[in-house]
Amino acid sequence: VTGKQLTIGVDLGGTKIETVVADADGTVLGEDLRPTLAAEGPAAVIARIADSIHEACGKANVAPAGTLGIGISSPGPAKPKEGIVTDAPNLPGWHDIHVTKLLSDAIGVPSLLENDANAAAYGELRFGAAQGLQHIVYVTLGTGIGGGIIIDGKIYEGASGAAGEVGHMIVLPDGPVCNCGNRGCVEALSAGPAIARDAAALIAGGKAAKLAELAGESPLTAKLVYEAALQGDDEAREIIHRAGYYLGLGLVGILNIFDPQALILGGGLVNMGDLYLGPALDTARKGAFPQIAADALITTAKLGSRAGALGAAALVISRPPA
Amino acid sequence: VTGKQLTIGVDLGGTKIETVVADADGTVLGEDLRPTLAAEGPAAVIARIADSIHEACGKANVAPAGTLGIGISSPGPAKPKEGIVTDAPNLPGWHDIHVTKLLSDAIGVPSLLENDANAAAYGELRFGAAQGLQHIVYVTLGTGIGGGIIIDGKIYEGASGAAGEVGHMIVLPDGPVCNCGNRGCVEALSAGPAIARDAAALIAGGKAAKLAELAGESPLTAKLVYEAALQGDDEAREIIHRAGYYLGLGLVGILNIFDPQALILGGGLVNMGDLYLGPALDTARKGAFPQIAADALITTAKLGSRAGALGAAALVISRPPA
Numbered sequence: 001v002t003g004k005q006l007t008i009g010v011d012l013g014g015t016k017i018e019t020v021v022a023d024a025d026g027t028v029l030g031e032d033l034r035p036t037l038a039a040e041g042p043a044a045v046i047a048r049i050a051d052s053i054h055e056a057c058g059k060a061n062v063a064p065a066g067t068l069g070i071g072i073s074s075p076g077p078a079k080p081k082e083g084i085v086t087d088a089p090n091l092p093g094w095h096d097i098h099v100t101k102l103l104s105d106a107i108g109v110p111s112l113l114e115n116d117a118n119a120a121a122y123g124e125l126r127f128g129a130a131q132g133l134q135h136i137v138y139v140t141l142g143t144g145i146g147g148g149i150i151i152d153g154k155i156y157e158g159a160s161g162a163a164g165e166v167g168h169m170i171v172l173p174d175g176p177v178c179n180c181g182n183r184g185c186v187e188a189l190s191a192g193p194a195i196a197r198d199a200a201a202l203i204a205g206g207k208a209a210k211l212a213e214l215a216g217e218s219p220l221t222a223k224l225v226y227e228a229a230l231q232g233d234d235e236a237r238e239i240i241h242r243a244g245y246y247l248g249l250g251l252v253g254i255l256n257i258f259d260p261q262a263l264i265l266g267g268g269l270v271n272m273g274d275l276y277l278g279p280a281l282d283t284a285r286k287g288a289f290p291q292i293a294a295d296a297l298i299t300t301a302k303l304g305s306r307a308g309a310l311g312a313a314a315l316v317i318s319r320p321p322a
Numbered sequence: 323v324t325g326k327q328l329t330i331g332v333d334l335g336g337t338k339i340e341t342v343v344a345d346a347d348g349t350v351l352g353e354d355l356r357p358t359l360a361a362e363g364p365a366a367v368i369a370r371i372a373d374s375i376h377e378a379c380g381k382a383n384v385a386p387a388g389t390l391g392i393g394i395s396s397p398g399p400a401k402p403k404e405g406i407v408t409d410a411p412n413l414p415g416w417h418d419i420h421v422t423k424l425l426s427d428a429i430g431v432p433s434l435l436e437n438d439a440n441a442a443a444y445g446e447l448r449f450g451a452a453q454g455l456q457h458i459v460y461v462t463l464g465t466g467i468g469g470g471i472i473i474d475g476k477i478y479e480g481a482s483g484a485a486g487e488v489g490h491m492i493v494l495p496d497g498p499v500c501n502c503g504n505r506g507c508v509e510a511l512s513a514g515p516a517i518a519r520d521a522a523a524l525i526a527g528g529k530a531a532k533l534a535e536l537a538g539e540s541p542l543t544a545k546l547v548y549e550a551a552l553q554g555d556d557e558a559r560e561i562i563h564r565a566g567y568y569l570g571l572g573l574v575g576i577l578n579i580f581d582p583q584a585l586i587l588g589g590g591l592v593n594m595g596d597l598y599l600g601p602a603l604d605t606a607r608k609g610a611f612p613q614i615a616a617d618a619l620i621t622t623a624k625l626g627s628r629a630g631a632l633g634a635a636a637l638v639i640s641r642p643p644a
Contacts, residue, residue: 077613135478135480135481147579149579151473151474151478152473152474156457156473157581158457158580158581158582158614159457159581159582159583159614159617159618160581160613160614160617161581162581162611162613162614163579163580163581164579164581165578165579165581165611165614166578166579168574168575168578168611169491169574169575169578169579170493170571170574170575170609171492171493171495172494172495173493173494173568173571180611181609182574182609249492249495252490252491252492252504253490253491253492253575254579256487256488256490256491257469257471257485257486257487257488257491257576257579258480258485259479259480259481259482259483259484259485259486259487260480260481261481287492287503287504289484289487289490289502291399291482291484292480292481292482292484292487295481295482296481
């Protein structure tokens with residue numbers, strides 16, 4: 001391995017760091033996964049990313065200096081062009097952290113920054129469910145709901161680098177309050193915490209017995225609600241169904257606005273499968289303009305948790321950092 | 323005038339045909355406005371467009387053959403690349419009408435087709451409220467609510483030429499039925515017919531006395547509701563305010579998704595001014611992410627009813643028809 005066409009991709013998340021060393025075809029030659037331990041603060045996390053890069057490079061049998069550079073996928077908000085994470089709610093202490101400079105200094109190769117939804121969208125475009133397409137929207141479904149928009153094969157960043165906040169379309173004006181301050185955003189109705197919140201309200205009302213039993217004293221999560229639904233708790237099932245329905249209302253808007261070649265759904269909630277995605281896709285397909293719904297590939301992400309790291313790695317080639 | 327840099331722009335609407343002969347700076351050298359008389363069918367309308375072109379060219383003192391070509395803005399749905407209007411609800415009999423071929427044959431210069439919202443968006447970008455910008459969303463507010471999206475200075479058409487249907491974001495799932503079949507689209511809540519429908523319901527309930535008096539036996543229109551509001555009918559005022567509010571909810575989604583440099587509002591309803599746009603812009607600015615709302619120029623269109631014709635004329639230069 002000469003390493004000349006290899007790049008490093010790092011997906012920095014609130015709970016884990018995922019690093020890949022990949023070639024231009026998206027083949028992963030080395031990989032490392034470790035906890036972020038975000039509570040230790042930016043300096044410790046940067047050092048841990050550097051360790052992860054060295055580990056992944058070791059597995060790929062290439063020196064970091066033998067790669068073309070590092071692509072970093074991070075939670076927003078960020079200023080991707082400047083390489084700065086301005087304020088990441090899931091990374092305590094990360095305020096105006098110049099992550100590209102810190103990592104380039106530590107590793108000795110140039111690096112670039114992209115927000116996680118955009119990086120994952122680009123990963124799916126290059127190596128996943130949307131290969132060969134030009135216009136796609138990727139929607140990530142997890143603790144939050146975000147989006148990555150690709151137009152003409154390029155990430156669309158918007159005027160201030162904040163484009164793609166598809167979770168903050170309002171679909172129920174009198175609905176629950178969202179983290180953004182509005183009521184009834186898709187995120188407030190369909191993200192993981194929304195499912196947990198609705199379940200907690202049910203249990204507080206003496207319902208969803210199976211779920212209450214499963215949860216015991218532990219905090220409610222979307223995953224627990226899903227397990228209760230699988231075990232036959234109809235009320236848990238109904239909560240997930242409703243969350244999927246509201247997601248579908250948002251997807252109608254995305255489809256009608258973008259008329260995309262592909263609408264890709266990724267993120268942890270996709271693992272709930274038909275129980276969640278069924279009503280979402282059904283609502284989306286029925287609600288969008290027939291021509292648009294017929295033309296769009298609507299599917300789940302293929303790269304799973306590697307999408308962000310692989311997308312970031314690919315960006316090093318298409319948008320070479322200085 | 324040599325005519326070498328002149329282009330012809332035609333805005334074909336359901337009620338009128340607007341034709342301009344313009345130079346590359348958007349200066350109008352000749353203009354013609356005449357009724358569409360759409361009921362007479364496609365052949366008669368095409369002949370009338372040809373007459374309008376000859377009239378406008380005469381005023382500009384240029385032969386049509388001395389121009390670079392014709393840009394046609396038409397109501398959708400259409401296949402812009404193929405030059406075909408597939409099915410225009412406001413133009414009876416227009417099914418798969420190859421309007422570029424018919425006009426090119428009639429006039430003897432090449433022509434191109436663009437849908438009306440996209441053409442108006444491009445007009446505003448080149449010569450109007452968004453000059454010099456790259457990423458804008460134009461929203462047209464009238465009988466319907468549509469949109470034109472400009473990314474990197476180019477019209478974004480989507481996978482099948484249907485992108486920009488911003489009026490069909492769902493913001494009130496149990497709201498009134500929309501022409502598209504959904505409930506609670508922005509168009510079903512905030513377009514002209516929605517305002518007229520709400521007013522008719524009030525009058526049927528014995529309310530909005532001033533409006534009822536104004537309307538007499540004539541059919542209710544948004545314009546009548548506006549006049550009643552100006553004359554102090556509080557219920558008419560409230561209807562317009564509510565329509566503006568729901569429009570604002572849709573604009574929140576547009577801003578958060580696109581993070582545009584500019585959001586331009588055009589179309590006839592803009593003439594209702596603050597009564598309608600006030601609640602819309604207030605809701606949009608408060609509801610969008612602060613960074614996005616701060617960065618976006620949010621304003622009304624500058625070119626008025628000429629936007630579509632001027633945008634179509636400009637497209638002849640940027641996207642020369644064969």
